[in-house]
Amino acid sequence: xxxxxxxxxxxxxxxxxxxxxxxxxxxxxxxxxxxxxxxxxxxxxxxxxxxxxxxxxxxxxxxxxxxxxxxxxxxxxxxxxxxxxxxxxxxxxxxxxxxxxxxxxxxxxxxxxxxxxxxxxxxxxxxxxxxxxxxxxxxxxxxxxxxxxxxxxxxxxxxxxxxxxxxxxxxxxxxxxxxxxxxxxxxxxxxxxxxxxxxxxxxxxxxxxxxxxxxxxxxxxxxxxxxxxxxxxxxxxxxxxxxxxxxxxxxxxxxxxxxxxxxxxxxxxxxxxxxxxxxxxxxxxxxxxxxxxxxxxxxxxxxxxxxxxxxxxxxxxxxxxxxxxxxxxxxxxxxxxxxxxxxxxxxxxxxxxxxxxxxxxxxxxxxxxxxxxxxxxxxxxxxxxxxxxxxxxxxxxxxxxxxxxxxxxxxxxxxxxxxxxxxxxxxxxxxxxxxxxxxxxxxxxxxxxxxxxxxxxxxxxxxxxxxxxxxxxxxxxxxxxxxxxxxxxxxxxxxxxxxxxxxxxxxxxxxxxxxxxxxxxx
Amino acid sequence: xxxxxxxxxxxxxxxxxxxxxxxxxxxxxxxxxxxxxxxxxxxxxxxxxxxxxxxxxxxxxxxxxxxxxxxxxxxxxxxxxxxxxxxxxxxxxxxxxxxxxxxxxxxxxxxxxxxxxxxxxxxxxxxxxxxxxxxxxxxxxxxxxxxxxxxxxxxxxxxxxxxxxxxxxxxxxxxxxxxxxxxxxxxxxxxxxxxxxxxxxxxxxxxxxxxxxxxxxxxxxxxxxxxxxxxxxxxxxxxxxxxxxxxxxxxxxxxxxxxxxxxxxxxxxxxxxxxxxxxxxxxxxxxxxxxxxxxxxxxxxxxxxxxxxxxxxxxxxxxxxxxxxxxxxxxxxxxxxxxxxxxxxxxxxxxxxxxxxxxxxxxxxxxxxxxxxxxxxxxxxxxxxxxxxxxxxxxxxxxxxxxxxxxxxxxxxxxxxxxxxxxxxxxxxxxxxxxxxxxxxxxxxxxxxxxxxxxxxxxxxxxxxx
Numbered sequence: 008x009x010x011x012x013x014x015x016x017x018x019x020x021x022x023x024x025x026x027x028x029x030x031x032x033x034x035x036x037x038x039x040x041x042x043x044x045x046x047x048x049x050x051x052x053x054x055x056x057x058x059x060x061x062x063x064x065x066x067x068x069x070x071x072x073x074x075x076x077x078x079x080x081x082x083x084x085x086x087x088x089x090x091x092x093x094x095x096x097x098x099x100x101x102x103x104x105x106x107x108x109x110x111x112x113x114x115x116x117x118x119x120x121x122x123x124x125x126x127x128x129x130x131x132x133x134x135x136x137x138x139x140x141x142x143x144x145x146x147x148x149x150x151x152x153x154x155x156x157x158x159x160x161x162x163x164x165x166x167x168x169x170x171x172x173x174x175x176x177x178x179x180x181x182x183x184x185x186x187x188x189x190x191x192x193x194x195x196x197x198x199x200x201x202x203x204x205x206x207x208x209x210x211x212x213x214x215x216x217x218x219x220x221x222x223x224x225x226x227x228x229x230x231x232x233x234x235x236x237x238x239x240x241x242x243x244x245x246x247x248x249x250x251x252x253x254x255x256x257x258x259x260x261x262x263x264x265x266x267x268x269x270x271x272x273x274x275x276x277x278x279x280x281x282x283x284x285x286x287x288x289x290x291x292x293x294x295x296x297x298x299x300x301x302x303x304x305x306x307x308x309x310x311x312x313x314x315x316x317x318x319x320x321x322x323x324x325x326x327x328x329x330x331x332x333x334x335x336x337x338x339x340x341x342x343x344x345x346x347x348x349x350x351x352x353x354x355x356x357x358x359x360x361x362x363x364x365x366x367x368x369x370x371x372x373x374x375x376x377x378x379x380x381x382x383x384x385x386x387x388x389x390x391x392x393x394x395x396x397x398x399x400x401x402x403x404x405x406x407x408x409x410x411x412x413x414x415x416x417x418x419x420x421x422x423x424x425x426x427x428x429x430x431x432x433x434x435x436x437x438x439x440x441x442x443x444x445x446x447x448x449x450x451x452x453x454x455x456x457x458x459x460x461x462x463x464x465x466x467x468x469x470x471x472x473x474x475x476x477x478x479x480x481x482x483x484x485x486x487x488x489x490x491x492x493x494x495x496x497x498x499x500x501x502x503x504x505x506x507x508x509x510x511x512x513x514x515x516x517x518x519x520x521x522x523x524x525x526x527x528x529x
Numbered sequence: 530x531x532x533x534x535x536x537x538x539x540x541x542x543x544x545x546x547x548x549x550x551x552x553x554x555x556x557x558x559x560x561x562x563x564x565x566x567x568x569x570x571x572x573x574x575x576x577x578x579x580x581x582x583x584x585x586x587x588x589x590x591x592x593x594x595x596x597x598x599x600x601x602x603x604x605x606x607x608x609x610x611x612x613x614x615x616x617x618x619x620x621x622x623x624x625x626x627x628x629x630x631x632x633x634x635x636x637x638x639x640x641x642x643x644x645x646x647x648x649x650x651x652x653x654x655x656x657x658x659x660x661x662x663x664x665x666x667x668x669x670x671x672x673x674x675x676x677x678x679x680x681x682x683x684x685x686x687x688x689x690x691x692x693x694x695x696x697x698x699x700x701x702x703x704x705x706x707x708x709x710x711x712x713x714x715x716x717x718x719x720x721x722x723x724x725x726x727x728x729x730x731x732x733x734x735x736x737x738x739x740x741x742x743x744x745x746x747x748x749x750x751x752x753x754x755x756x757x758x759x760x761x762x763x764x765x766x767x768x769x770x771x772x773x774x775x776x777x778x779x780x781x782x783x784x785x786x787x788x789x790x791x792x793x794x795x796x797x798x799x800x801x802x803x804x805x806x807x808x809x810x811x812x813x814x815x816x817x818x819x820x821x822x823x824x825x826x827x828x829x830x831x832x833x834x835x836x837x838x839x840x841x842x843x844x845x846x847x848x849x850x851x852x853x854x855x856x857x858x859x860x861x862x863x864x865x866x867x868x869x870x871x872x873x874x875x876x877x878x879x880x881x882x883x884x885x886x887x888x889x890x891x892x893x894x895x896x897x898x899x900x901x902x903x904x905x906x907x908x909x910x911x912x913x914x915x916x917x918x919x920x921x922x923x924x925x926x927x928x929x930x931x932x933x934x935x936x937x938x939x940x941x942x943x944x945x946x947x948x949x950x951x952x953x954x955x956x957x958x959x960x961x962x963x964x965x966x967x968x969x970x971x972x973x974x975x976x977x978x979x980x981x982x983x984x985x986x987x988x989x990x991x992x993x994x995x
Contacts, residue, residue, distance in 0.1 A: 138915040147906075149913050154898055156921070233922065241715060248712035252705050255720065257926040262715070275949035281957055289958070323958040333958040412539075425949075434944050436541075438626050441943035449619075449945065455610040456621050456943035461628070462693065466717040468941065481928070483901035483916035484894055485909050489735035489885075497741055498749065498783040498793035500580040508580060508588075 020219055025226040028187060028215060032158045035212040036185040042155065047129060050180045050209055051122045054173065057208040058115045058122075064200055065111040065169060071196040072168065073291065073335050114170040117452065121174050124454055124471055125181045132181065132475045140485070147487045153479040155183035156257075157233035162189045162224065162247065164238040165338060166294045168197035171238050171261075176214070178474025184234075185213040189227060191239075192220040193338060232256050234478060238296075240390075241463050259467030259477055262460055263390045264417035264440075265300040268447065269407045269433065271424035272308045279423040279445070280315040284323060286421075286447025288374050292335040293394045294342075297419040297441075297448050300391050301380075302398040303407040309400045313378060316396075317361055320374050328373040329364045337370045337393060346372055346393040354384035355397075362394075382410070404429065408436055416440075416462035421447050440464050530675065531690045534630045534645040537673045544627060544643045546605060550598060552669055557594040559668035560587055566660055574654035576796035581749060589912075596914055596931055604935045607944070619947045625939040628717075629693030634684065634707070644694075644938050645673040649687060651699075652680040653798055692716050694938060698756075700850075701875075701923050719927030719937050722920055723850045724877035724900075725760040728907060729867045729893070731884035732768040739883045739905070740775040744783060746881070746907025748834050752795040753854040754802075757879040759907055760850060761857040763867040769860045773836060776856075777821055780834050789824065789831045797830040797853060806832060806853040809846040822854075864889065871897055876922035881907050900924050 040046055125132075135150040159179045163172040172190050179186040188205070190198035202216040217223060228235075228250035237247045238261040251258045268283060283299055290298045304312055324331040337343045347365060349355070355377055362375035372394050380387060380397035387397060401407060404424075411420065420439035424430060430444055440460040441450045451458060451470075459468025469477045542548050560567065564587055571577040571586065607622040627643030635651045648665065650658040662676040677683060688695075688710035697707045698721040711718045728743060743759055750758040764772050784791040797803045807825055810816060815837060822835030835855045840846050846857055861867055864884075871880065880899035884890060890904050900920035901910045911918045911930065919928025929937045 138913060140913050140915070144909055144912055147909065147913075149910070149916055151916055152894060154921070157898075244715055245712050248715065249709055252708035252712055255701060255704055255708065255722070255923055255926070260715070278949045278952045281952065285957060325959065331958075430946075434624060438629075438940065439942065442624075442945070444944070444946045445949060446619075446945070446947040449947075450621070450943050453610065453612050453619075453621050453943070453945060455612070456623055456945070457941050458943065461626070461940040461942070463715055466715070480898070480921040481917050481919075482894075482899065482921070483910045483913065483918065484904065485902070485906065485913055485916075486890070486904045487906040487909065489738045489905060492738045492741065496745055498578070498580075498791070499785070500578055500793050505580050 020217070020223045020226060022226050022229060025223075025230050028217065028227075029158060029230045029232070032185040032187060032213065032215065036155075036157050040210075041180075041185050041213050042183045044129065044133065046210070047180055047183060048126060050214065051126050051129075051177065053208045054177065054180075055119055055122050057204050058119050061200075061204055062111055062115060064204075065115060065197075068194075068196040068200045069111055069114075069168075072165070072194040073338060111169070114167055117170055118173045118177070121177045121454070121470075121474070125177055125475070128472065129181055129475075132472055133183075135484075138483070144485065144487075146491050147485050149483070149485045152482045152484055153182065153475070154482050156478060156480055157184060159184045159186045159478060160189065160227060160230075160232040160235045161186060162227075162235070162237045162239070163191055164296075165191035165193035165197075166291050166296075168194040169201070172201055175236050175238075175469060175474070178469055179236075179478045180214070181475045182478035184478055186215075187227070188214075188216045189224060190216065190218065192218070234258070236467075236469075236477070237261070244465070259459070259469065260465040261296065261458075261467075261469075262418065262463065262465040263296045263392070264415055264460070264464040265387075265390055266297060266417045266419045266421065266439075267407070267411050268299040268302045268420075269404065269411075269422040269424070270302055270304040270308065270312055271404055271422070271426060271429060272305065272311075274423050274425055274445075276311065276315045277319070280312070280319045282446045283423075284316070284319055284374075287396060288320075288324070288334060288394055290448060292337070292372075292374075293396075294335065294338060294392050295448070297451060298392075299396070299421060299447050300417070301387065302396065303401060303404075303410055304398060305404055306400040306402060309378065309398060313360055313376060313398070316376060320361070324374065328362065329366055329371050334371075334374070334394070337372055340367075340370065342393065343367065343370050343372070346391070346395060349386040349389075349391065349393075349395060350375070352385040354381055355386055358397075405432075408432070411437055416460070416464055418460045418464040419443065419448070419450070438462070440468075530647070530677075531630060531692070534647065534673065534675065538627075538629050538645040542670075543645050543673050546601065548670070548673075549601060549643055552674065553594050553598050553601070555668040555670075557591055557598075559664050560590045560594070563660075563664055566664075567657075570656040570660040571654075573656040575751060575754075575798055576794075577751065578793045578795065580793075581751070581795070593914070593930075593934075597935070600932060600935070604932055610943075612945070618950070619945055621943065621945045624942045624944050625935070626942045628938060628940055631694045631696065631938055632687060632690075632692045633696045634687075635698040646675070647687065648674070648676045649684060650676065650678065652678070694718070696927075696929070696937070697721070704925070717927075719919070719929060720925040721756065721918075721927075721929075722878065722923065722925040723756040723852070724920070724924040725847075725850055725874055726757060726877045726879045726881065726899075727867070727871045728759045728762050728881040728883065729864065729871075730762055730764040730768065730772055731864055731882075731886060731889065732765060732771075733885045734883045734905070736771065736775045737779075740772075740779040741783075742906050743776070743883075744779050744834075747856055748780070748784070748794055748854055750908065752797070753856075754795070754798060754852050755908075757901075757908055757911055758852075759856070759881060760877070761847070761859060763859045763861060763864075763870055765864055766860040766862060769838065769858060773820055773838070773858065776836060780821070784834065788822075788833050789826060789829070794834075794854075797832060800827075800830065802853070803827060803830050803832070806851070806855060809844075809849075809851065809853075810835065810837070810855060812844055812846065815840045815844050815846055820858075865892075868893070868896055876900075876920070876924055878920045878924040879903070879908075879910070898922070 135152045138149040140147050140149045161175045172188055190201050198218050202218055205216045231254040234257050235251050236259040241262050244260045244262050248258055287293050287299045358377040360376050360378045362373040364373040375395045377397045379400050416438045418440040420437045421443050422433045423445055443450050454471030457468035457473040458470040568579050568582045571582045607624045610621040612619045612621045631644045632647050634649045650661050658678050662678050665676045691714040694717050695711050696719040701722045704720045704722045708718050747753050747759045818837040818840050820836050820838045822833035824833045832854050837857050840857050876898045878900040880897050880902050882893045882904050903910045914931030917928035917933040918930040919925055
């Protein structure tokens with residue numbers, strides 16, 4: 008189904024409205040309410056409740072927006088048994104394996120996990136971090152205090168509309184900020200549900216949702232925010248950062264790129280292929296920022312790889328993959344047209360070895376594999392973000408480094424190999440947001456590592472404590488007493504003082520002692 | 530030039546531990562051997578007293594190098610991260626990758642996190658700039674570390690290029706220009722800007738010590754021309770006369786009866802800045818609030834340590850960063866009112882409080898946003914290299930010093946390692962009703978079933994049920 012812009016009663020949202028919104032949020036923040044531990048805990052708990060209560064509605068919204076596989080929702084029929092904890096872990100386990108369950112369960116599961124981690128750790132995160140001081144500032148004590156930035160703008164994306172909206176909001180709340188969420192208009196049912204749920208469950212003075220498209224977003228970007236987080240593409244990322252520059256607003260940008268997968272020989276091919284499929288077609292049918300984009304393998308190994316892919320794809324999605332209910336559709340006709348163009352490119356004619364079927368009315372494209380694609384074809388020059396998988400063949404697996412490094416830095420890079428040296432070389436020489444060895448996409452679920460891009464794939468990171476840090480200013484504070492004042496520090500500067508200062512800085516212990524406790528003047 | 534640096538970076542030479550250490554040692558050597566040249570250049574540019582030059586610049590550079598050399602091996606090591614049961618079996622780590630080619634505008638602090646560097650010193654301190662250019666060529670690897678001298682056109686040309694990171698130290702106005710240029714290439718930035726750094730002074734302090742530390746943080750810092758120098762003071766109406774008298778005495782003690790003749794105080798950096806400062810002082814409603822100093826010498830570019838009492842909030846001297854030897858004192862009825870005064874202005878790079886009142890200290894730290902703070906002293910927090918140095922809001926973004934410098938110029942890359950064992954078919958389609966049952970069983974509390982599933986031993990080939 009084609010994209011529809013949400014039709015409500017037409018309230019023109021322009022500069023004035025944007026300004027007013029920011030002011031309201033600023034007043035709320037200045038009142039101090041968002042800084043209290045109890046406020047933060049209450050909001051996080053409300054988000055948990057919100058997730059629990061709204062599963063069905065979330066499923067419906069996702070289905071409307073993206074026709075995500077339905078099955079996942081039934082998996083998520085949780086009841087109030089004592090198995091709750093285990094159920095959480097169970098669902099989490101499923102989700103964290105980056106499985107093809109892309110619907111509400113994945114997103115809600117991850118959101119709830121983020122809340123729980125934050126609730127558990129919040130006191131630790133908020134506590135100032137003591138810092139060691141040295142002799143030169145003796146006597147003193149020092150600490151790094153985490154201070155909220157103030158009012159945050161979060162601009163989210165359409166492909167995981169709940170996860171990519173609420174996960175950052177959790178970070179902003181945990182850090183004590185007021186926040187405005189602008190969900191993507193390309194997932195209008197989800198956007199509208201988010202607005203409804205936030206108003207119902209959260210503190211509406213300090214946490215707001217604005218729905219809208221380009222003009223609304225532009226109006227918002229004109230305002231002064233204390234931090235902006237944007238998830239999306241590089242083109243709009245530049246616009247966001249340029250707008251932020253006018254107000255010296257720091258930004259986090261979660262963008263994209265072409266995530267390469269290097270496939271070595273001498274691996275457990277079946278497992279590798281299954282993980283590849285899960286990360287590609289199991290993730291919104293390739294429409295995910297960390298989905299494998301293209302494969303690099305040797306000419307020798309390619310036939311085996313292609314065969315294995317065909318076998319497993321059929322096992323997973325059956326014979327009529329265009330109709331499979333376990334695959335998401337393409338989000339809208341623009342993207343459908345874009346992907347079709349990639350397939351119609353002259354340079355790839357004859358290279359399709361699997362799939363290629365399309366249904367324009369239903370916006371569906373079957374899992375498609377292209378073999379021996381040339382580096383200058385269209386499909387190799389933009390992030391695919393769809394169910395097409397090009398395979399580039401090389402004479403030698405080491406050539407993959409050149410290919411990868413000749414492009415812009417991707418959000419993720421993957422390699423399947425048992426060769427220790429190759430693993431090391433990959434980690435050392437491939438610059439990417441994150442790297443996974445022998446799997447795809449799951450690093451997203453490990454909250455003890457930062458999730459973010461580098462270069463064209465973005466700046467800044469979040470997840471777990473990194474979310475809290477992303478939305479906090481780390482303020483250095485030193486405490487001194489009035490004792491221990493060294494005359495050395497002050498003019499008039501005699502030759503003697505200069506010599507003493509040098510001795511001090513040079514670390515001569517005796518000189519230091521003399522200087523430090525110098526009650527006597529020079 | 531950027532192309533050439535990129536090639537140098539791609540060659541991999543800047544990534545090696547040996548190269549980094551050699552450059553750091555080169556800097557340390559340079560600063561050590563050429564100390565007198567450096568001091569001389571600083572004197573030429575700023576009439577900076579040798580001791581101030583030594584403490585503020587040479588010694589800091591040396592200790593930064595030493596710190597980096599000592600810490601480097603640790604900093605370069607990947608940081609292990611815990612993985613949970615949910616991605617079992619796996620291990621994870623965070624690897625620090627150099628970003629590539631970085632541009633540093635206006636500071637001494639060379640990135641040593643394996644990047645190739647272009648340094649663009651400030652043209653306003655020309656002797657230092659040209660000395661730096663010469664020294665870097667002599668002491669460092671000039672295929673990977675370069676100095677470009679110049680003013681606006683050169684800087685603009687540099688900013689048009691694609692860098693992997695830019696660190697800019699300077700004004701908020703230019704900071705916006707730098708960030709806008711960086712946005713075109715999605716280049717992350719560290720901006721060290723300024724602001725009006727307030728010092729709040731309570732009446733219960735050891736006045737003599739407080740005064741000395743305030744003077745040290747104002748006139749001993751390049752004569753007020755420092756981003757973290759004390760910009761203005763807030764104190765109670767009652768205490769102000771005592772404070773002013775204390776400052777007067779302290780200034781005389783340190784700089785003599787005629788501070789303009791003192792060798793222990795820097796001059797104003799340029800005629801343009803001199804003119805600006807005189808303008809601040811001579812504004813209507815400010816000039817009549819003078820309580821100390823005020824003399825100026827345009828040939829020698831010197832202005833006395835000057836104090837004005839309660840200039841109007843709308844006057845320029847209370848609106849812009851002073852960056853000079855003029856010190857406004859703002860009086861309030863009750864010290865708590867100072868928070869509002871400070872928070873009504875853009876967030877400063879540093880804020881200071883002198884008090885013995887523990888509650889006031891706590892309130893200050895909690896309710897005054899700023900880059901960093903010192904309680905009962907000035908400037909000091911920036912010398913503690915176990916803490917980040919940077920601004921917030923108008924005073925900047927990002928930070929550096931110590932390991933934070935290393936981190937500022939590194940990309941923290943997550944790396945997750947998995948093995949081929951432990952693969953659960955549950956993860957994969959088709960999502961049959963049977964799988965659904967298994968998953969429900971899993972979720973309804975079957976711990977054994979869950980464990981089995983985790984280890985990849987429950988599969989869709991049987992109705993294994995918990």
